Amino acid sequence: MSDRKLCMIPGPIEFHEDVLTAMSTPATSHVDPLFVPIFGESIEMIREVVVSKVAQPLILSGSGTLGWDQMVNVIEQGDEVLVLNTGYFGENFADCLKTYGAKITQLRAPVGSRPTLDEVTTAVKEKKYKMVTITQVDTSTGVLSDIKTLSLAIKALSPETLVVIDAVCAVGSEEIQFDAWKLDVLITGSQKGLGVPPGLSIVVLSEQAINIYESRKTPVAAYYSNWKKWLPIMKAYEARKPAYFATPAVQLIYALHTSLKQITSQPIEKRWAKHQEVAAKFRKAVKDLGLKQVAVTDDAAANGMTAVWLPEGLVAGQLVGSLAGKGVQIAGGILGDLSPKYFRVGHMGISVMERNHIDKVIKAMTESLAELGYKQ
Incomplete structure (x- = not known):
């Protein structure tokens, strides 16, 4: 080395040595009585990191991009979506949503800039959007969006609109207050500010997001990403009960648990x-x-x-x-x-x-x- x-x-x-050591946990069943509380505590600590009392975290095997795909749970054919584009990842998030039938309107900013509050509020006043997506930090440009101001403004104008944050390069390094800022979906991954090797897709859901998913008119056109499969699993692990749909990345979750313990220690x-x-x-x-x-x-x-x-x-x-x-x-x-x-x-x-x-x-x-x- x-x-x-x-x-x-x-x-x-860079990964902390203790996080890497946690990755070396011997082969362990995902329903082992020793592992179940590790997963459950990890779910709870994610809630702490994004400053939420009530949101529902999901921890799935996959990259941060899998979080984009999970929007299939709340998108139906023809839904209007406003994408605030500050670079490569905003562009590609829009492309992902088109896959599931969303009608995309993009607010693009010059390279290095971000859409203004006036531009966003004007767009929200002009059309009813099912969802507004914001990349908190676009890793292609290093541009930071003002999530608090944008989200509260959008919710004041259109409380029914979901505010969806791509926070892959933000969680653990940028201020995020999920409840206070009225966020609905937050998407991140393990390998950036959370300090864990790649391989975990982490999504945090508001009650409103779950309600919209539960009241959709058409079936979710996905199997692995379907929240019907995963919501009961997360609730079970948090209740310290074993559950199974698909095998979680056991060693990565041990590593996540170790890193979250460090993060939440202060x-x-x-x-x-x-x-x-x-x-x-x-x-x-x-x-x-x-x-x-x-x-x-x-x-x-x-x-x-x-x-x-x-x-x-x-x-x-x-x-x-x-x-x-x-x-x-x-x-x-x-x-x-x-x-x-x-x-x-x-x-x-x-x-x-x-x-x-x-x-x-x-x-x-x-x-x-x-x-x-x-x-x-």
Whole structure:
């Protein structure tokens, strides 16, 4: 492992040693009396992390993208959906919903920006939407959406509309208050701010979302993603009773349990504040180097990752390769033709909370830019 690079991409992130140790649990039945409470407690701790008293978390084997697919439970043919698009993942969420018959209206913002509150409220006034989707942090651009302001405004205008948040790159690093902000569906995965290896799709549901699912007029056109299968399973595990539909990722859930124990051992507000502090430090280093982040303002910049425009004459592959040679793995861009023109750095989880990894990134980045001929 001596030649392993420090993983500072926007996910998967670095994993705590205790989380990795939990992954080495021997073969264990998913209905074993020792495992059942591990799963049940994990469900309860997810609720703590997103600050909810009553929401229903679902933990399924799969990637964060499986959360998009689960929207088949509340979407029916012809349903109107407003997608707030801040990058690659907003675009692809819209594509997913089209698969299930949704009629999509997109509010697109220029690269690095986000739809304004006025634009969103105007759109909601003009048409009745079954659902509005918002990507809290679009990992392609590092743009952070103001979920609180948008959700409360949407609910004030149209209480029946579901507010659905893609929070894959937000849970564990950005402020989220599920109940207070009147969210209906929150989608995330295990491998980013929650600090667990990839493989778990986590979705949190409001009572309103469940009611809309239960009152739909047509059958859900899915088998594995069907909430009819999963809601009883989650309720059983939380009641400390074994249940079965499909085999859960036992070892990953042990790892999730370990990470959630660490996260919930202190007030969640401290975690949000620490991510804000480290993000500000990295953004300052970027500015001091004469570079610009993709997010056009600091208010619209994520706290768990940063996307940065490269200097003229350099392409992402050059910088990514140079940092890799110094033991630091960062990511290039993923936004179409712009992909070679910027790079992305993740700063989440133990890299922020326990380890001072961002200093190594800044040092390696500064040295690599100089070696590649960049002069401020």
